[in-house]
Amino acid sequence: MIKSFRFLAVFALLAACGGPSNAPPSRLDNACSIVAERPGWHKDMRRVERKWGVPVHVQMATLYQESKFDGDARTPYRFSLGVIPMGRQSSAYGFSQAIDSTWKEYQRAEGGRGAKRDRFDDAVDFMGWYMDGSEQRLGISKYDVRNQYLAYHEGRTGYARGSYRKKSWLMRISDDVARRADMYQFQLISCGKN
16 A cells, blocks of 8 residues: 555656646747757757748747747636626637637648647647648748738638738737747857757
């Protein structure tokens, strides 16, 4: 009895400490620091770059904007009368902030049913798949960070309709994402990770 209790205690301790962390890296404004702190993430992003053609700095800038590299990120709650919770603003979840319907489409096409939005490798593969599709269907270069982000945020149909043109706040954010991608690219070159 005591032996099995010890085994369970040790197993629980190892499980609590040994699982992958979804917490964001400590210095989000420094791409070199991010890849040094999470070398496995860098390998995953390089794999996506080879598979889908989406540059690492584009992935990183999109991840920053969508989740601040937090695997447990969710959209805020909506409130009625300012106090009654009415559910979340959308079903977006995880590193990539993919919504349920788009994630299911990805699972059917690429990721399989086991793909999870809170697993970094699956989330960046989803982003590569989505951006590759945006290039194929909408003609948006994978290096065109601004328009790739607009299509990512609005969905391909919304982007094709030009829904983003009525959202000045989103246009500003897409410019911010493009600037961050440039910053990350320069930093990755400076530390030899590009």
